[in-house]
Amino acid sequence: MLMNHRTRSRVDFFTSSEGELMAARHAPAERAARGVTYALGVLGLAFLVAPILVIIPLSFNAESFFSYPMPGVSLRWYEKIAQSDAWRRALRNSLIVGLATTVIATLVGGLAALGLSRLRSRMRAVLVGVLISPMIIPGVIIALALFLFFSPLGLAGNLPGIIVAHTILGIPFVVITLTAALVNFDTNLMRAAASLGAGPITAYRRIMVPLMTPALVSSALFVFVTSFDEFIVTSFLAGPEQYTLPIQMWSGVHDDVTPTILAAATLFILASILLLVSVEVLRRRSERLAGRVGVKA
Numbered sequence: 001m002l003m004n005h006r007t008r009s010r011v012d013f014f015t016s017s018e019g020e021l022m023a024a025r026h027a028p029a030e031r032a033a034r035g036v037t038y039a040l041g042v043l044g045l046a047f048l049v050a051p052i053l054v055i056i057p058l059s060f061n062a063e064s065f066f067s068y069p070m071p072g073v074s075l076r077w078y079e080k081i082a083q084s085d086a087w088r089r090a091l092r093n094s095l096i097v098g099l100a101t102t103v104i105a106t107l108v109g110g111l112a113a114l115g116l117s118r119l120r121s122r123m124r125a126v127l128v129g130v131l132i133s134p135m136i137i138p139g140v141i142i143a144l145a146l147f148l149f150f151s152p153l154g155l156a157g158n159l160p161g162i163i164v165a166h167t168i169l170g171i172p173f174v175v176i177t178l179t180a181a182l183v184n185f186d187t188n189l190m191r192a193a194a195s196l197g198a199g200p201i202t203a204y205r206r207i208m209v210p211l212m213t214p215a216l217v218s219s220a221l222f223v224f225v226t227s228f229d230e231f232i233v234t235s236f237l238a239g240p241e242q243y244t245l246p247i248q249m250w251s252g253v254h255d256d257v258t259p260t261i262l263a264a265a266t267l268f269i270l271a272s273i274l275l276l277v278s279v280e281v282l283r284r285r286s287e288r289l290a291g292r293v294g295v296k297a
Contacts, residue, residue, distance in 0.1 A: 052269060059262035066259065077263040087264070089241070090248035094228055097159060097244060101166040101227040106220045108167070109174025116175070117182040128179075132172040139232040142169070147236040157239040165233050170223035177222065181215035214282040221275050221282075229268070 062072030081087045112131055116124055134142060146165050147156055155161030185208070193203040209216075231246040238247055245264065252261045 055262050056266050056269065059259055059266040061259050061262075064258050066262070077259040080258075080260050081263055081267075084260075086243070087245075087248060087260075090243045090245045093159065093242055094244040094246075097162050097166055098224045098227040100163045101170055102220050102224045104163070105167045105170035105223045106174055106216060109171040109219065109223075110178055110216060112171070113175050113178035113182060116179060117185075128175070131175045134169050135172045143233040143236040146233060150237065156237050157242065159242055162234055162237050162242060162244075165237055166227040166230055169230065169233065170226050173222040173226060174219040177219035178212065178215055181212060185211065214285045218279050218282045221279050225272065225275055228271075 057070065058066055058068075059077060060073045060075065061070045062074040062076070063070070109131075112127075116128060116131075119127070146168070150156045150161050150165070153161075155164060189207050189211075190203050193207055194200075198206070228244075229246060230244075231250065234242075234244050234247055235250075238244065243251065245268070249261055249264055252258070252264075
């Protein structure tokens with residue numbers, strides 16, 4: 001037995017030594033592969049971000065041309081946006097449409113996601129396909145269909161029609177986000193609340209809504225960004241008085257090409273970054289809440 005123990009110890013020693021030697025040989029190759037992967041990732045990211053980074057400094061150009069080096073720095077193009085009636089009207093229209101769309105789409109999409117989470121029949125897949133179809137169908141087709149459908153109803157050329165159209169485009173984001181969040185929701189919490197005497201409305205208000213708030217806010221932000229940035233459908237339905245910021249920017253490209261467009265684009269970029277950071281913060285908060293609920297359960 002002593003010999004067997006010694007023999008086994010020697011085998012284990014040589015096996016571990018051989019493994020360490022092989023790992024040492026492969027380590028430089030793995031580090032090189034990892035370095036190449038990181039380098040390609042950085043290059044790809046730079047390729048995507050570089051055009052955006054070029055725009056931002058040019059929006060502060062003191063002269064009305066798009067080239068480097070800049071002769072000076074000025075805020076005149078931001079002042080022009082603030083003083084222009086057309087840009088102020090476009091901003092007001094974008095905010096009205098975006099906020100109204102966010103409220104309606106979040107409410108309707110939230111109810112739809114809640115109903116889908118409780119549905120177990122074959123119709124669930126069909127309903128999900130119908131609800132998310134605006135994300136799949138090309139925007140030009142949706143815009144033309146909405147224009148032909150809204151025109152007889154008097155919804156073309158006014159803000160209510162644009163709000164309804166943007167709501168149709170925003171509901172899929174709410175349905176997808178909340179459906180994914182409801183998958184991790186523990187329905188035993190609702191049963192426990194009911195067993196303690198809480199009514200359905202109280203249980204939803206005191207238990208489900210607080211736990212789903214990060215997902216609700218994230219989906220609402222997605223809807224707002226989608227509405228604020230929407231161009232194709234809006235261009236079919238908007239008249240001159242209903243121009244939103246994307247339409248106003250497109251009009252400026254054709255009529256008056258100045259760094260004012262770059263200033264507006266810079267504001268778009270900053271707003272998008274702020275919203276994306278908010279979504280990421282809410283996503284992490286939602287994960288922490290789900291982890292706490294799981295631990296308590």
